[in-house]
Amino acid sequence: MTDRAWVRLPSGRRLDLLSPTPFDWTDADLATGLARTFRWGGHSAWPExxxxxxxxxxxxxxxxxxxxHRLTPAQELRELLHDADEGLINFDCISPLKPFLGPAFAELQARLSAVIAARYRLPAWTxxxxxxxxxxxxxxxxxxxxHVVxxxxxxxxxxxxxxxxPMEKDPLQVRYGEPPWKPWLPDAAAARFLEELTALAARAGL
Known part of the structure; x- marks a missing residue:
């Protein structure tokens, strides 16, 4: 067998982690991956x-x-997708661990971030x-x-x-009606992320 560096996504597409392209995933794949990737090492004072x-x-x-001044759709997409690479590898590395993973992991993240920027036509940061x-x-x-950890x-x-x-007000509480800072279940997180991504992509003409 040859060495495998690709993963099978929920859509059935294959993502080559070492040589990704902008066409390797669907929006739903990305939303699902981000909804199943956890911050803070997965630790939480809540049940989820x-x-x-x-x-x-x-x-x-x-x-x-x-x-x-209101952000453009492309600028809002860039905000929404600022951690999108983590959803493709299903790993949000906590900061103290990053030095131990070294430059190879940073290069992997950079490759994924580059194809995400190409896929969604994200403008470079000023x-x-x-x-x-x-x-x-x-x-x-x-x-x-x-409030979470x-x-x-x-x-x-x-x-x-x-x-x-640390602010008290949850910026999402009014829109979604959840208790402030309560982590959502993965299905809800994926659906809400995908809804926002789809709307912004349409406004950006993608």
């Missing part, structure tokens, strides 16, 4: 872990609320846009650490090194 799909929707919602995105991503992470605000600052004050 928090999916990357839910996190991505939270980042998009907060970025929208903090933007004075310095200001990247700064605004990072501020939102960190703010969401601080809130998740407290169970860290204290002091631990978020001193142990995790996150300076953002």
């Amino acid at each position: 872990p928090l999916s990357v799909a839910q996190h991505s929707l939270t980042v998009l919602a907060l970025r929208r609320s903090r933007t004075r 310095v200001e846009e990247k700064r605004a995105h990072k501020a939102v991503d960190v703010a969401v992470a601080a809130a998740e650490a407290v 169970g860290w204290t605000a002091q631990e978020v600052r001193e142990t995790l090194g996150i300076r953002a004050t």
Whole structure:
């Protein structure tokens, strides 16, 4: 047998992790993968872990609320898909582990991110846009650490090194009617992510 570096996705398509192309997955494959990939190493103070799909929707919602000028569909897609590579490999690496995985894993992530950007025609980040995105991503992470995982605000600052004050309001609570910060079941997370992705792709003319 030859060495296998591809995985079979729910649609039946094959994704070659070492040589991916923009045509290797469906939108539903990506939504499912992100809904089944968990943040914080899968640890949660709730019965369910928090999916990357839910996190991505939270980042998009907060970025929208903090933007004075409305984002374009392409910019919103870029926010929604900022962690999309994790859904294709079903792995969200916690920060302390990344140095041990080394440059080969970083290269794998870069390849996947590149084909995602090509598939969805994502614009390159400007310095200001990247700064605004990072501020939102960190703010969401601080809130998740407290409301999902169970860290204290002091631990978020001193142990995790996150300076953002954990917000109380869940940016998704009004839209979806779930208890604030409650992790969704994978099927719900996948459906909601796919709904947003489909709508944004249509608005972007994809």
